[in-house]
Amino acid sequence: AQSVAQPEDQVNVAEGNPLTVKCTYSVSGNPYLFWYVQYPNRGLQFLLKYITGDNLVKGSYGFEAEFNKSQTSFHLKKPSALVSDSALYFCAVRGPYNNDMRFGAGTRLTVKP
Amino acid sequence: DTGVSQDPRHKITKRGQNVTFRCDPISEHNRLYWYRQTLGQGPEFLTYFQNEAQLEKSRLLSDRFSAERPKGSFSTLEIQRTEQGDSAMYLCASSLGSGTLGDTQYFGPGTRLTVL
Numbered sequence: 001a002q003s004v005a006q007p008e009d010q011v012n013v014a015e016g017n018p019l020t021v022k023c024t025y026s027v028s029g030n031p032y033l034f035w036y037v038q039y040p041n042r043g044l045q046f047l048l049k050y051i052t053g054d055n056l057v058k059g060s061y062g063f064e065a066e067f068n069k070s071q072t073s074f075h076l077k078k079p080s081a082l083v084s085d086s087a088l089y090f091c092a093v094r095g096p097y098n099n100d101m102r103f104g105a106g107t108r109l110t111v112k113p
Numbered sequence: 114d115t116g117v118s119q120d121p122r123h124k125i126t127k128r129g130q131n132v133t134f135r136c137d138p139i140s141e142h143n144r145l146y147w148y149r150q151t152l153g154q155g156p157e158f159l160t161y162f163q164n165e166a167q168l169e170k171s172r173l174l175s176d177r178f179s180a181e182r183p184k185g186s187f188s189t190l191e192i193q194r195t196e197q198g199d200s201a202m203y204l205c206a207s208s209l210g211s212g213t214l215g216d217t218q219y220f221g222p223g224t225r226l227t228v229l
Contacts (some may be wrong), residue, residue, distance in 0.1 A: 005163075031212060032213070032215035034217070036220075043204065043220040043223055044204070044206075044220040045216050046218070046219060046221075049217060051213065051215040090155050092155075094214055096213070096214065099161045099168055099169035100169060101218065102158070103155030103156045103157070104155050105153070105154055106153075106154070
């Protein structure tokens with residue numbers, strides 16, 4: 001069965017500092033990995049995904065993520081955090097043979113000025 | 114570009130009543146998904162359509178839940194005899210459906226259901 005773990009419920013960073021939101025996964029076969037962001041009272045917005053190819057994936061709003069197959073991780077990163085990045089972030093995985101996508105429980109990112 | 118839309122945005126009902134939600138996917142997207150999200154949790158997969166065919170249903174989708182996509186365009190999710198445990202945000206997503214299952218799902222704003 002496929003699953004996702006986001007080990008941190010909350011991440012706090014100062015504006016201008018780099019940020020990392022962690023994600024590990026378990027799936028049979030090669031994974032399709034996604035990051036979504038959710039702002040209050042709004043739906044999930046797609047940030048980036050890994051399907052195949054380069055392990056470093058660049059996405060919207062300056063975010064990037066690195067796929068690490070040996071560590072089964074897909075951590076989300078940004079070199080310089082903005083206060084407006086404060087939101088709830090979800091990692092998701094889908095296996096090549098699975099119709100359903102599994103989400104982590106989410107990590108609340110707070111960027112302080 | 115019109116995104117995924119859902120109607121209604123909010124629904125308050127009494128226990129035992131039936132409710133129906135509608136989802137309009139992005140045009141030309143042939144895959145459509147329903148998820149349920151409760152407070153403090155990530156979305157949980159409920160069901161998946163490829164065009165009008167319902168290809169997968171989660172075990173979370175009890176007999177009281179039914180979903181349709183009659184013409185391969187909009188979809189409805191009906192909950193019969195609602196229970197307080199059904200209170201959640203119901204999310205719809207669609208994807209283009211070309212090639213692999215790695216295509217990006219785009220989410221609607223959700224329908225928040227409160228069962229009193």
